[in-house]
Amino acid sequence: MKNGEVVKLTDVHKTYQTGDVEVHAVRGVSLEIQRGEFVALMGASGSGKSTLMNILGCLDRPTSGRYLLDDADVSVLDRDQLADIRNHKLGFVFQSFNLLPRTSARENVELPLLYGTHRLTHAQLREKADSVLASVGLAGREDHHPSQLSGGQQQRVAIARALVNDPEVVLADEPTGNLDSRTSVEIMGIFQQLNERGITIIMVTHEQDIAAYARRNVVMRDGLILNDFRVTQRLDAATELGKIAPIDSQI
Amino acid sequence: MKVGSTLNIALRALRRNKMRSVLTALGIIIGVAAVIAMVGIGNGAKAQVEAQIASLGQNVILIFSGSTTSSGIRTGWGGAGTLKIEDAEAIRREVPSVAAVSEEVVSTTQVAAGNQNWFTRIYGESADYLDIRQWPLVDGAPFTAQDVRSANKVCVIGRTTASQIYGNDDPVGQILRIKNVPFTITGVLTQKGLSTQGVDQDDIVIMPYTSAMKRVVGGTTLRNINVQIGDGRQIQAAQQQIIALLRQRHNIRPGRDDDFTVRNQQEIADAATATTAVMTVLLGSIAGVSLVVGGIGIMNIMLVSVTERTREIGTRMAVGAHGNDILMQFLIEAVTLSSVGGVIGIIFGIGASKILSSYAHWPTLISISSIVVAFLFSAAVGIFFGFYPARKAAALDPIEALRYE
Numbered sequence: 001m002k003n004g005e006v007v008k009l010t011d012v013h014k015t016y017q018t019g020d021v022e023v024h025a026v027r028g029v030s031l032e033i034q035r036g037e038f039v040a041l042m043g044a045s046g047s048g049k050s051t052l053m054n055i056l057g058c059l060d061r062p063t064s065g066r067y068l069l070d071d072a073d074v075s076v077l078d079r080d081q082l083a084d085i086r087n088h089k090l091g092f093v094f095q096s097f098n099l100l101p102r103t104s105a106r107e108n109v110e111l112p113l114l115y116g117t118h119r120l121t122h123a124q125l126r127e128k129a130d131s132v133l134a135s136v137g138l139a140g141r142e143d144h145h146p147s148q149l150s151g152g153q154q155q156r157v158a159i160a161r162a163l164v165n166d167p168e169v170v171l172a173d174e175p176t177g178n179l180d181s182r183t184s185v186e187i188m189g190i191f192q193q194l195n196e197r198g199i200t201i202i203m204v205t206h207e208q209d210i211a212a213y214a215r216r217n218v219v220m221r222d223g224l225i226l227n228d229f230r231v232t233q234r235l236d237a238a239t240e241l242g243k244i245a246p247i248d249s250q251i
Numbered sequence: 252m253k254v255g256s257t258l259n260i261a262l263r264a265l266r267r268n269k270m271r272s273v274l275t276a277l278g279i280i281i282g283v284a285a286v287i288a289m290v291g292i293g294n295g296a297k298a299q300v301e302a303q304i305a306s307l308g309q310n311v312i313l314i315f316s317g318s319t320t321s322s323g324i325r326t327g328w329g330g331a332g333t334l335k336i337e338d339a340e341a342i343r344r345e346v347p348s349v350a351a352v353s354e355e356v357v358s359t360t361q362v363a364a365g366n367q368n369w370f371t372r373i374y375g376e377s378a379d380y381l382d383i384r385q386w387p388l389v390d391g392a393p394f395t396a397q398d399v400r401s402a403n404k405v406c407v408i409g410r411t412t413a414s415q416i417y418g419n420d421d422p423v424g425q426i427l428r429i430k431n432v433p434f435t436i437t438g439v440l441t442q443k444g445l446s447t448q449g450v451d452q453d454d455i456v457i458m459p460y461t462s463a464m465k466r467v468v469g470g471t472t473l474r475n476i477n478v479q480i481g482d483g484r485q486i487q488a489a490q491q492q493i494i495a496l497l498r499q500r501h502n503i504r505p506g507r508d509d510d511f512t513v514r515n516q517q518e519i520a521d522a523a524t525a526t527t528a529v530m531t532v533l534l535g536s537i538a539g540v541s542l543v544v545g546g547i548g549i550m551n552i553m554l555v556s557v558t559e560r561t562r563e564i565g566t567r568m569a570v571g572a573h574g575n576d577i578l579m580q581f582l583i584e585a586v587t588l589s590s591v592g593g594v595i596g597i598i599f600g601i602g603a604s605k606i607l608s609s610y611a612h613w614p615t616l617i618s619i620s621s622i623v624v625a626f627l628f629s630a631a632v633g634i635f636f637g638f639y640p641a642r643k644a645a646a647l648d649p650i651e652a653l654r655y656e
Contacts, residue, residue, distance in 0.1 A: 054650050057569070059568075059569065059649050059650050059653075060650055079573075079574060080573045080574070080575075083568065083571050083572060083573045083574075084571060084573075086568075086569060086570065086571050087570060087571020088571070092569045092570065094566075094653065098562060098565070098566040098569075098653065099566075100267075100563055100566070101267070101563075102267040102268075103263065103267060107263065111566075111567065111570055112570040112571055114256040114259065114260055115256070115567070115570060115571040115572045115573075115576060116571065119255070119256075161570065165571075
């Protein structure tokens with residue numbers, strides 16, 4: 001595992017033109033994230049955290065400023081080059097899972113591989129997808145369609161999809177927003193396990209107790225970083241699940 | 252471009268929406284099937300006409316007495332008696348590429364045998380006539396060159412005439428009275444069916460032209476001369492030689508119209524097939540319209556599909572799909588629909604024309620070229636009508652697409 005910062009933002013601005021009005025969504029953010037960190041990006045709606053997340057996810061380019069991802073300047077890349085970066089170096093987990101409907105879990109996980117540069121055989125695709133699915137606890141459910149899976153299972157499929165190309169950074173946008181509290185903790189447990197394995201995770205959330213599973217919290221307001229601190233009383237998902245379990249068994 | 256992966260992705264997407272894929276392809280299936288069947292009917296009619304023209308004989312030049320374009324009084328072909336027996340003999344003698352010549356006179360009259368009688372056409376011909384027209388006998392023997400020289404009272408008769416007068420009896424060797432002259436029947440012709448004009452070609456009596464001129468038709472001129480050329484490539488040259496020869500024999504000065512008309516078989520065939528070709532184009536175009544409608548159906552569904560799958564497109568882009576990958580995916584989906592529809596349509600079209608030939612007795616002819624053209628056209632329809640929706644999908648902004656509800 002390499003050391004040093006994987007993400008380095010230097011004075012990043014993002015300005016939208018909405019009609020005649022200029023909206024300054026991000027107004028000068030500098031941020032460094034080290035390899036192996038677990039960062040929760042927080043803030044109220046309109047704070048600019050989603051815009052920043054889009055920039056971090058190479059879905060959008062900053063209006064000004066520099067973005068070094070894995071020591072490469074990605075703020076100057078074009079649409080297709082950004083797509084390749086997303087494919088090779090990033091993994092996405094969305095609030096509403098964004099799985100392809102009527103498509104098996106395995107085929108959903110194979111999706112980033114299909115857009116990758118390596119040509120894999122059908123058997124290789126299958127093997128890789130199945131092993132990643134097993135690593136998020138979905139062995140035996142490879143042929144299930146999203147409609148046959150619970151919300152938590154769907155989000156695990158999405159996490160498997162994010163991991164399948166061995167990304168530098170996993171970006172999660174409100175990953176627990178559509179899940180009940182118990183399942184949310186389960187998903188946090190998976191993120192913590194991944195993080196233990198050295199995977200860098202950046203997660204957007206507005207929930208204080210979800211952010212507490214991360215190692216570091218970055219709070220935004222009005223397009224600027226308001227607060228950036230280490231989580232002192234970090235929650236451990238396995239412990240928290242143990243507290244919830246008795247309640248479940250009573251029901 | 253990862254063509255294999257993109258194909259794989261597109262096929263997966265189509266499989267996810269089986270019913271919609273089938274219904275979309277149905278538009279193309281119907282369009283292609285209609286084109287194949289309609290063009291098949293048109294080509295079948297054309298082939299039938301061509302076969303009938305070919306039954307005139309191979310490499311045949313027809314010379315008719317009289318001109319269709321002579322100034323002043325116009326007479327129909329064969330109307331004015333300008334062709335003489337000597338003209339035919341001169342052609343036989345002086346045009347080297349000529350293989351066979353038959354002098355022809357025609358009449359219609361009542362014929363009788365026993366207590367039966369029948370109104371039929373009498374053709375006076377030379378002994379070569381049946382060879383020129385490739386018209387064999389089912390029974391008996393043809394009349395000979397000697398019969399022609401001696402103006403013998405012999406004839407061969409067509410199947411219709413034979414059955415009208417003799418029923419199931421064998422007419423060979425029987426006496427047929429034509430204008431009260433007894434003719435001996437030497438043979439019965441094979442059945443030839445209807446001509447392009449709908450005339451029953453088997454309702455006929457053929458005899459030496461000498462006998463016909465002397466005993467049935469009267470007169471000293473020929474209605475027309477049938478000339479067969481040995482080598483088909485020399486038809487044009489032979490035609491020019493015949494025109495020059497006849498103008499010379501008829502003392503026609505340069506600048507004056509011919510008093511005869513020369514047509515070769517190809518010209519007659521061209522005129523007849525031109526009509527059916529127009530019909531083929533017309534039927535094909537009408538069917539082509541339904542193919543275009545099918546294409547619009549594809550575009551419609553693809554546009555709906557792009558809107559409905561906006562989030563899917565966003566997700567694909569987020570995990571690394573280029574705009575081109577998305578473009579190719581939707582284009583391949585459209586082309587797959589249209590070309591699979593095309594293949595099924597070709598099968599249905601062939602089936603439909605087989606059914607038409609067996610139940611409606613319409614001749615149909617499916618050519619390889621019409622199959623290839625129909626397939627390529629249906630694939631092109633997919634590309635043409637799939638391109639706009641595909642480009643629309645490829646141009647989506649991933650952030651907007653991901654947020655789309």
